[in-house]
Amino acid sequence: MTAHVDVLDLVAQLRDAEKPFVLATVVRTLSVTAAKAGAKAIISPDGRIEAGWIGGGCARGAALKAAREALVDGRSRLISIQPHELLAEQGLRPGDDREGVRFAKNMCPSKGTMDIFIEPVLPRPSLVIFGSSPVALALIEQARLLGYHITLAAPASEIPEMPYVDKFNDGFSVSDDVQRRFIVISTQGRGDEAAVKAALAVQAEYRGFVGSGRKMASLRQDLAEAGYEDVLLDTLKAPAGLDLGAITPEEIAMSILAEITQLRRVGQRHAAQS
Incomplete structure (x- = not known):
């Protein structure tokens, strides 16, 4: 069984149990990145990755921060993790929002770009x-x-x-x-x-x-x-x-x-x- 299937199985289990979680999905990568488009992870309310993988420390911090925010307000968001030089070329700083995208800095030597969709899944009220x-x-x-x-x-x-x-x-x-x-x-x-x-x-x-x-x-x-x-x-x-x-x-x-x-x-x- 692949990690992707494990994630989908756990999504179904958490939904049935009415447990809150975030489904994080890599939707785009540029240059060298550890995870590729389609990679998924389940993030729990306490900030743990329960299943799946979306890359190492370069992406983890920004994804976990966005996941915590999403569980509070119930809104999905797209984060774009980019090297400092690329952000500067676009006139952006880490934490900026533009056209619905939140930008974060990739501090890893790979200097790659990764866009991650953060989707909160909340229990029914x-x-x-x-x-x-x-x-x-x-x-x-x-x-x-x-x-x-x-x-x-x-x-x-x-x-x-x-x-x-x-x-x-x-x-x-x-x-x-x-x-x-x-x-x-x-x-x-x-x-x-x-x-x-x-x-x-x-x-x-x-x-x-x-x-x-x-x-x-x-x-x-x-x-x-x-x-x-x-x-x-x-x-x-x-x-x-x-x-x-x-x-x-x-x-x-x-x-x-x-x-x-x-x-x-x-x-x-x-x-x-x-």
Whole structure:
């Protein structure tokens, strides 16, 4: 089995396991370089090359730096590693960006040029939905089209027909093993407090409560009396969703996903504008 096949096998395994990584591919070389066009490597979030090869130290530093940046903002990039003399002829310095290409200096005696495409492969964002209300079911339908990994957490006895989800938890519980998680509590009076407590017990970038501000205020008071700190309770957004004037379950679900999308993309928008 060749190294190239090993890389592709590992890509499939990491995708299935919902693990983040970068696929680095040499797309062009000029003059003498250790790796040739088509060479690939998988770079892990901690900066290790897990499989494959894209050259030695001449390319490794620039590729690893670009990989770390790509895993943060989710954007692919092309880096061109060139000898200092060639960069100077073009009026470029290491670190410059021109027409979508990031330039780096090749300090190896070979003086070759290597262009490497850096492609981040990120896990699907995790959406955890507490409850089986009409809004919860509408969220499942719409979120599936947007590529979310969906976990439904609700008593099985309250679900007449199980919707298509990636994971189902019987009751209001969820494991704390996901880095980027968005939680929506749509219990509508059937286990509100238990669901909110479960949502507060795990790490999440977003916790939205489907219900009125009055209901949330009452729940917040009960939770505060139970010992929950204000800094944690402040992470609950109620009512969940952007203020679009939504009325139907489908419209409310859309407003919630719009709010989550706005939060998800803020870092990528800032990176694109910089």
